[in-house]
Amino acid sequence: LGDSLQGALRKLIGANRIDENVVNEVVKDIQRALLTSDVNVKLVMDMSKRIKDRSLKEEPEKGADPREHVVRIVYQEMIGIMGKGANIELKPQTIMMVGLQGSGKTTSVAKLARFFQKKGLKPAVIGADNFRPGAYQQLKILCDKLNVHFYGEEGEQDAVGIVERGLKDIEKYDVKIIDTAGRHALEADLIAEMEAINNKAKPDQKFLVLDAAIGQQAGVQAKAFNDSVGVTGIIITKLDGTAKGGGAMSAVAEINAPIAFIGTGETPDDFEKFDADRFISRLLGMGDLQSLLEKVQDSMKESDMNVENIMKGRFTLNDMYAQLEAMNKMGPLKQVMKMLPLGSMGLGGAKLSDKDLDETNVKMKAFKIIMDSMTEDELNDPKIISSHRIQRIARGSGRSPEDIRELLKYHKNMQNAFKNFAGKGGGRNMQKMMK
Ligand code: GDP
Ligand code: MG
DSSP states (O other), X not given: OHHHHHHHHHHHHOOOOOOHHHHHHHHXXXXXXXXXXXXXXXXXXXXXXXXXXXXXXXXXXXXXXXXXXXHHHHHHHHHHHHOSXXXXXXXXXXXXXXXXXXXXXXXXXXXXXXXXXXXXXXXXXXXXXXXXXXXXXXXXXXXXXXXXEEEEOTTOOOHHHHHHHHHHHTTTOSEEEEEEOXXXXXXXXXXXXXXXXXXXXXXXXXXXXXXXXXXXXXXXXXXXXXXXXXXXXXXXXXXXXXXXXXXXXXHHHHHOOOEEEEEOSSSTTOEEEOOHHHHHHHHHOOHHHHHHHHHHHHXXXXXXXXXXXXXXXXXXXXXXXXXXXXXXXXXXXXXXXXXXXXXXXXXSSSSOOHHHHHHHHHHHHHHHHHHHTSOHHHHHOGXXXXXXXXXXXXXXXXXXXXXXXXXXXXXXXXXXXHHHHIIIIIHHHHHHHTO
């Protein structure tokens, strides 16, 4: 499969030499895209220089056209700055939110509570915003809706005192989330309050919440909060709007903290783990560049599947998802796909029809939502998913228990198909297929 696809791609793009004009032209496109996405000017200029140098110096990948060669380097440079995102551990922990007023802290507290709740952990929230009128009610209502335990003291002026008493109140919960007050600007009393809460609660995570529209101010804010409490992760909110969130890139560059989550709407479910590839696509968001970028990202992505384990008969839900995703990515190459015999992979007939491909798409979306409500243990070893757990996953994902059972059945079928395939000595073919 790998070879035939690469051959097809190579034909599509042709081969060309790298010359300085092409490099300059692409770099100019990139600069324009990043600057309109609010990426810091100095960051863009520094990056441009490195991109130019590397593009001319480095040998293009075999079969890559000049634009693709440059875009590949752009991608590497951007990943170098942004990182791949934070690692969110699913274990008991204390989280503190920091950020200016209106950035989306309180909304993100509810989203975080929901995130951990879906994973089977018990979250509880402390509302320590005594600055904004109505803050107590806002958070209480959000928590009540989610059935999340909330501790707050309406009218109390001492934020540190609320946190101290709150931590006692929510002692027995797994994930303790502390909402704090913001201000309109970085003021000394805000910073002092954050430091005092930080010293009292000693949180494991300190999330800086940034509005996607923040623009060039992001670096300054990030530095101020980082200097006072030590930011461990960034949440970018309102990415459902028109702002591209380029400011966040300056924040990351400034304080070297990874982006953990993004907010994509006002409800507690509009929340996703940060995906660097998607974010970079969005920053560069221009037709031609973007499709080139996607190609580069695909070719650089190693298979997420653990082939060795699969050969030993261990085929996890994550493996299944990676397999479906790989197939889905090839959407534009439907024609190529349709010529491949995939029956051995448990996907129906000997060849894939358009209808099969569309159905896979719909299924994947549903599977993803369900899998988001599973714990790592469950994803790695679906055998442990008892009917009690099925109920919990159904509640968390808003799906019926039948939907969860269907996913498990689908997984079982694929697992059996792989077992048969491996048993018939298809191991080497399979390795190749997943490249
Ligand atoms: P805080 O002052 O930092 O606590 O900010 P809030 O959580 O109160 O949010 C300020 C406003 O932004 C509210 O109207 C939220 O509904 C809205 N908001 C927060 N996150 C998002 C998001 O991801 N998308 C959208 N569209 N609105 C958001
Ligand atoms: Mg708030």
